[in-house]
Amino acid sequence: MSAHQKIIADFVSNRIEFVTSVPCKQLAGVIDQLGETPEIHHVPCNKEDEGMGLCAGAFMGGKRAAILMQNTALGVTLNTLATLTQFYRLPLPMLISYRGEVGEPVACQVEMALHTKALLAQLHIPTYHFHKPDDLAELDRILKHTFMCNKPVAILTDASFWKGVNA
């Protein structure tokens, strides 16, 4: 099973039935896998805060929801995370492409990488960082944790992780 398949299999086994996404090169394989997963309704969105609104609606409609996004978009979601997802206590796994870490070819991506963990910590968002391929083994338990505590939870996946799992 590829890492992409394992991620989506963990989503399915945790009864996530609605996923929205804004693409990132590092997440391309996961997004492709969504298209081959009939258990999950994939609705691409145009901006990440919009996507969190879709997820809030889907969750209140009875379906567990998740978002795939890039860390560079974290800034545009801060108000939504605080006043919708957290204020109404909605669970939301955020599978985040963590651009700007070691292995990053684009200098500008480092700028938001520097702020990513600080912003997540400021918002008291439980944050997990996948750096080595073996880290993926924890995803299933992180998802269970998310739906146990009804919080947005960040799973940062960096270039070393993706290089390792795609090797």
Add this chain to the structure above:
Amino acid sequence: MTRFDILKAIAPLIRDHLVVCNIGSPSQELHMLDDQDSNFYMLGTMGLSSSIGLGLALVQDKIVVSIDGDGSVLTNLGTLPTIANNVADNFVLLVIDNGSYGSTGDQPTYAGQKTSLTALARASGCETVVECPAVEITDVLQTALGSGKMTVIICKCSSGNATVPVITMDPVVIRDRFMKAVKRV
């Protein structure tokens, strides 16, 4: 007619449906006029009424009415292509277009000037888009609710807000009773 007059006119039509209501004055006015556990009041997050409503409509069969405003749609314009390309025939987006940011002191929006939200919705690919003056809203909404087609309504009206209290209900209570209303047969 103002937003308040529109909400008063449509309250009997939306009472038995799931309603997602825009932040600020719209939610406060609806809450005062006709509070229902099937109303989801947005206490924050300007712009996401249509997104929350679409997400809800896509995952279950009950009719969902999102009450939005022109300023809020302008702040989340990406919602229109998402709605157009993910058709939920149990979804009605009602944009009360008073050409102003009502909750913040009636500053003018671009929708009250050169920009047409109706044209934007159509250009985004929304198939059933109806623009109407406020006096026609009950007929237009009734038709939309009975049509079985996803509909975007742009209802043009005057600006102005009723003097109503803020909503003090806890967000978790709003969410909990709304989710119970979603599940109710």
